[in-house]
Amino acid sequence: MSGAVLSGPAGPAEPGPSAPAEHAAAPAGGGHPPVPPSVAPLLRPHLPGFAAVVALQVVGAVAGLAPLLAVVELGRALLAPGPADHGHVWLAAAAGAAGLLVRLLCTAASSGIGHLLDGHVQLALRRSLAQALGRAPMGWLARRRTGELAKTVGEDVSAVHPFIAHAPGELVSAFVVPLVSLVYLFSVDWRLTLITLAPVALALGLVPLMTAPDRLREQREFDAAMGRIAGAAVEFVRGIAVVKAFGGSGRAHRAFRTAVDDFADTFLRWARGMSVIAAGMQVALSAPFVLLVVLAGGAWLIAGGGMEPVDLLPFLLLGLGLTAPVAALGHGFDDLQAARRALGRVREVLAVPPLPEPAHPVEPRGHRVELRGVRFGYDDDREVLRGIDLVLEPGTLTAVVGPSGSGKSTMVQLLPRFFDPTEGAVLLGGVDLRALGSRRLYRTVSFVFQDVRLLRASVADNIALAVPRAGRDEVVRAARLADVHDRILELPRGYDTVIGEETGLSGGEAQRIALARALLADTPVLVLDEATAFADPRTEQAVRRALATLRGDRTMLVVAHRLETIADADTVVMLDNGTVVERGSPAELIARGGRFAAFWNMHRSAAADGDGARHGGPGEDAPR
Numbered sequence: 001m002s003g004a005v006l007s008g009p010a011g012p013a014e015p016g017p018s019a020p021a022e023h024a025a026a027p028a029g030g031g032h033p034p035v036p037p038s039v040a041p042l043l044r045p046h047l048p049g050f051a052a053v054v055a056l057q058v059v060g061a062v063a064g065l066a067p068l069l070a071v072v073e074l075g076r077a078l079l080a081p082g083p084a085d086h087g088h089v090w091l092a093a094a095a096g097a098a099g100l101l102v103r104l105l106c107t108a109a110s111s112g113i114g115h116l117l118d119g120h121v122q123l124a125l126r127r128s129l130a131q132a133l134g135r136a137p138m139g140w141l142a143r144r145r146t147g148e149l150a151k152t153v154g155e156d157v158s159a160v161h162p163f164i165a166h167a168p169g170e171l172v173s174a175f176v177v178p179l180v181s182l183v184y185l186f187s188v189d190w191r192l193t194l195i196t197l198a199p200v201a202l203a204l205g206l207v208p209l210m211t212a213p214d215r216l217r218e219q220r221e222f223d224a225a226m227g228r229i230a231g232a233a234v235e236f237v238r239g240i241a242v243v244k245a246f247g248g249s250g251r252a253h254r255a256f257r258t259a260v261d262d263f264a265d266t267f268l269r270w271a272r273g274m275s276v277i278a279a280g281m282q283v284a285l286s287a288p289f290v291l292l293v294v295l296a297g298g299a300w301l302i303a304g305g306g307m308e309p310v311d312l313l314p315f316l317l318l319g320l321g322l323t324a325p326v327a328a329l330g331h332g333f334d335d336l337q338a339a340r341r342a343l344g345r346v347r348e349v350l351a352v353p354p355l356p357e358p359a360h361p362v363e364p365r366g367h368r369v370e371l372r373g374v375r376f377g378y379d380d381d382r383e384v385l386r387g388i389d390l391v392l393e394p395g396t397l398t399a400v401v402g403p404s405g406s407g408k409s410t411m412v413q414l415l416p417r418f419f420d421p422t423e424g425a426v427l428l429g430g431v432d433l434r435a436l437g438s439r440r441l442y443r444t445v446s447f448v449f450q451d452v453r454l455l456r457a458s459v460a461d462n463i464a465l466a467v468p469r470a471g472r473d474e475v476v477r478a479a480r481l482a483d484v485h486d487r488i489l490e491l492p493r494g495y496d497t498v499i500g501e502e503t504g505l506s507g508g509e510a511q512r513i514a515l516a517r518a519l520l521a522d523t524p525v526l527v528l529d530e531a532t533a534f535a536d537p538r539t540e541q542a543v544r545r546a547l548a549t550l551r552g553d554r555t556m557l558v559v560a561h562r563l564e565t566i567a568d569a570d571t572v573v574m575l576d577n578g579t580v581v582e583r584g585s586p587a588e589l590i591a592r593g594g595r596f597a598a599f600w601n602m603h604r605s606a607a608a609d610g611d612g613a614r615h616g617g618p619g620e621d622a623p624r
């Protein structure tokens with residue numbers, strides 16, 4: 001099976017965004033704004049905020065130099081021959097204090113605005129993600145694990161925090177302070193300024209060595225080895241239950257151990273190449289080295305009579321700050337890289353193409369379903385359905401049978417529009433599903449697929465998902481029909497028990513709740529992928545009873561794995577390798593002695609051998 005995940009009608013689903021070319025363009029979904037394909041449009045409304053953050057940081061950074069310059073001026077005033085100029089001293093002290101105050105106010109305001117922006121951007125991202133997920137094709141959602149999407153909406157969005165709240169301010173101040181300092185230092189003594197820049201030049205000179213081809217290759221090998229460890233660990237953990245049950249832990253460990261040994265070798269090679277360069281950079285940018293260079297250069301200039309001793313003071317105070325940009329490039333690099341990767345995952349979800357929604361939905365006439373020349377493939381290189389023509393008349397039950405992988409689940413998933421066919425069309429009441437509008441579709445088609453996902457809500461709310469105003473009596477009636485009422489009464493708070501919090505349910509019970517949901521929705525078209533994984537007798541009986549009760553004028557399509565369901569069907573469609581190889585009533589097909597007859601006989605003898613008692617005596621499941 002293909003792992004369909006939702007069950008029951010999708011309820012009042014919000015339709016998707018842009019309309020297909022053939023149905024004129026208009027944002028669907030009752031005037032929802034379109035989901036932006038990337039994050040840039042989400043940042044645009046906040047540009048004035050970002051500008052304020054940067055401006056405040058610039059002012060704060062420049063003001064932050066005032067105390068240092070004040071110290072320099074104090075030094076000049078106090079070390080100058082003769083009595084100190086009191087006015088000059090007080091002015092320098094006041095300017096330094098004022099600068100400090102302005103810096104504090106500006107950085108506090110900038111940080112505050114940055115964090116507010118971060119909140120707004122994260123909210124906008126989460127809203128857009130929610131919209132994108134609401135409009136993503138159900139087939140796309142079905143292929144993803146809930147945890148994966150929860151991580152994108154939760155953790156990945158939170159990971160943009162350093163990007164939005166910290167990076168702009170930090171980067172600006174890291175570059176503005178050295179720039180202003182440089183201008184000032186040049187005005188004092190250009191020769192010592194160049195000498196003070198020597199450590200920065202040395203560190204920058206080492207950067208190309210870090211990106212030499214050998215280092216890049218080692219970095220790639222390092223990343224690959226890390227990936228192999230992660231993969232081996234995940235595989236090991238995933239298979240742990242099987243390993244426990246069947247032994248062979250040595251073999252299971254082996255892949256992990258090999259990956260770790262391989263990583264150790266790769267890491268040593270990487271570290272050997274990088275450590276000398278990294279250590280060289282660290283030394284070049286370290287405070288003692290910078291001070292040593294400034295002092296040596298200053299001493300040399302002073303001894304030669306080219307500079308006043310007092311002029312050494314600004315270089316000692318400001319020289320250390322010149323290395324800040326290089327340090328800033330390294331600082332927080334990992335955080336920013338993680339934020340970039342997280343943003344990439346957010347962008348991937350935002351870019352999921354939604355199923356086109358018609359600008360002017362057409363109303364179906366009745367609920368006859370027709371598949372016309374339907375072709376479909378999950379990937380471009382392999383077709384799963386290869387030209388299916390099928391008519392499902394109201395009031396009939398059609399059973400789809402065929403070998404595993406023949407495309408049964410895929411075919412039935414086209415009815416609730418998990419995907420659109422790549423060629424051909426699925427019509428409901430004479431209208432192409434693409435022209436129908438998802439509201440109408442989900443009011444007409446309900447479905448119960450194999451991998452049921454229930455909401456973390458009360459049992460009653462789960463059953464009444466598509467009919468929120470249903471009374472308790474109706475919910476109970478549906479639950480009884482799906483044979484899950486007694487089990488619900490055993491739960492701690494009966495119908496009010498919250499699934500996933502106060503109780504867990506077995507696969508078969510979840511199936512029956514999903515069945516009750518579909519029964520309550522009471523739509524004219526029902527699609528059911530009969531569970532093989534949870535084929536307990538109660539669920540089988542519940543499905544059979546539900547199908548019999550629903551019959552009436554409904555159009556029903558069932559992927560049938562059980563002989564009883566097949567025998568009850570009006571029409572059997574046998575699929576093989578994505579094409580219909582036989583169709584007709586079960587009795588006709590058995591009489592024909594073709595593929596279906598062979599399939600029937602094989603399953604019948606298997607059922608008789610395996611579980612004769614459960615399937616009753618021979619003849620009980622004989623086709624009508």
Ligand SMILES: Nc1ncnc2c1ncn2[C@@H]1O[C@H](COP(=O)(O)OP(=O)(O)OP(=O)(O)O)[C@@H](O)[C@H]1O
Nearest residue numbers: 001002143378384403404405406407408409410411
């Ligand atoms: N989500 C998916 N992505 C890619 N390929 C898929 C997906 N779901 C199914 N397939 C592939 O499509 C083919 C048909 O699968 P499908 O589940 O429709 O067959 P099936 O007849 O229902 O099988 P089964 O009886 O085992 O459930 C298989 O080859 C399967 O591997």
